[in-house]
Amino acid sequence: MKKINFLFYTILILIVSFSLNYCGSRDDNNNSCSNVSGFSVVQNGGFLNFTISSNESGTYEIAYGLTGNGSDQETLIVNDKTFSYSINNFNHTILEAGKSYTFKIRRICSSSSSSDWGFEKSFTINNNFCKKPINFKLTNSIYNQISWSIDTYNNGNNPSYYQLQYGNQGFSLGSGTTIDTSLNYYNAPLVAGKKYDFYVRSFCSGTSGWGDWEGPLTVLSSVSTACVAPTYANYSVSSIDLSYFRAALTWENDGNSQYQVSLSSSSSVPNSSSLTIINAPNGANFSYLSKGMNYYFYVRKVCPGNTFSPYFGPYLVKWN
Numbered sequence: 043m044k045k046i047n048f049l050f051y052t053i054l055i056l057i058v059s060f061s062l063n064y065c066g067s068r069d070d071n072n073n074s075c076s077n078v079s080g081f082s083v084v085q086n087g088g089f090l091n092f093t094i095s096s097n098e099s100g101t102y103e104i105a106y107g108l109t110g111n112g113s114d115q116e117t118l119i120v121n122d123k124t125f126s127y128s129i130n131n132f133n134h135t136i137l138e139a140g141k142s143y144t145f146k147i148r149r150i151c152s153s154s155s156s157s158d159w160g161f162e163k164s165f166t167i168n169n170n171f172c173k174k175p176i177n178f179k180l181t182n183s184i185y186n187q188i189s190w191s192i193d194t195y196n197n198g199n200n201p202s203y204y205q206l207q208y209g210n211q212g213f214s215l216g217s218g219t220t221i222d223t224s225l226n227y228y229n230a231p232l233v234a235g236k237k238y239d240f241y242v243r244s245f246c247s248g249t250s251g252w253g254d255w256e257g258p259l260t261v262l263s264s265v266s267t268a269c270v271a272p273t274y275a276n277y278s279v280s281s282i283d284l285s286y287f288r289a290a291l292t293w294e295n296d297g298n299s300q301y302q303v304s305l306s307s308s309s310s311v312p313n314s315s316s317l318t319i320i321n322a323p324n325g326a327n328f329s330y331l332s333k334g335m336n337y338y339f340y341v342r343k344v345c346p347g348n349t350f351s352p353y354f355g356p357y358l359v360k361w362n
Contacts, residue, residue: 075151077161078157080093085167087172088173090126090129096149101120106143139197143167145162146162169197173199173253174256186229186232201245203244205220205243206240215241231268233270236262238263241258275293277290277291277357286329287331288329288331289359291305291328293341298343300320301320302341303317338359339355342354
């Protein structure tokens with residue numbers, strides 16, 4: 043009888059031990075699934091920047107909620123080790139300024155195994171920052187108009203004005219052209235066929251000061267809105283009679299709508315009385331030019347605001 047009881051208890055212990063081991067393989071606190079080695083959460087303006095330190099591959103789960111509300115936690119599944127989320131759209135919720143939130147992390151090794159929770163971080167959302175421009179884009183390619191907007195959330199301070207900086211693609215911040223404006227758009231003076239990088243940031247009065255740069259926005263200009271001189275001209279000639287010829291002139295047309303041209307026997311810069319307005323994309327035709335003389339052609343752009351580019355010229359035109 044004692045042998046039977048001993049055998050019965052031995053079998054029972056084995057069954058319980060097997061059951062515990064089986065359940066342990068599915069336990070979220072499985073020691074075989076090592077956790078991350080570091081975890082940081084830093085607020086940068088309107089964004090939370092996360093950094094996960096881990097030599098292990100896998101998916102990570104972040105739990106967060108108001109500090110002290112341990113039973114009321116939301117979770118976020120991530121695969122990247124470095125990422126950012128807006129406090130105004132954090133997992134489809136808004137983190138409220140002035141309130142403390144707690145974050146912790148664990149690694150998910152499989153559908154049935156996760157590490158222990160760890161690296162608990164608590165801090166209060168800071169509202170004293172200047173809102174960062176959003177929707178930064180090329181709005182109108184005809185005018186090379188760059189625009190942006192500001193979100194309507196309560197978090198953050200509304201800008202007093204904006205600073206735009208731009209230059210050739212790849213330029214370093216601080217070396218570009220800087221524009222301060224109270225508007226949320228800028229018609230940039232660009233040259234057709236060239237690529238430019240744009241950055242924009244906000245400035246708020248008070249202690250929040252400058253916001254973060256948004257950019258670069260890279261733009262390939264399809265038209266020239268910069269008031270720069272045309273870069274080339276060409277001409278063809280045809281005979282009228284033994285003494286005279288006509289010349290047809292064309293020049294760089296980079297999207298500008300009007301040009302002023304002049305052709306004379308003098309190589310000096312023309313005065314306003316000798317200039318002719320030409321509407322793009324037309325060229326200029328000159329007749330009854332003497333076959334024995336040299337002529338000099340000038341062309342410049344008519345730019346917005348009743349301004350003019352420098353001249354291209356003098357460009358020699360003659361009967362060959």
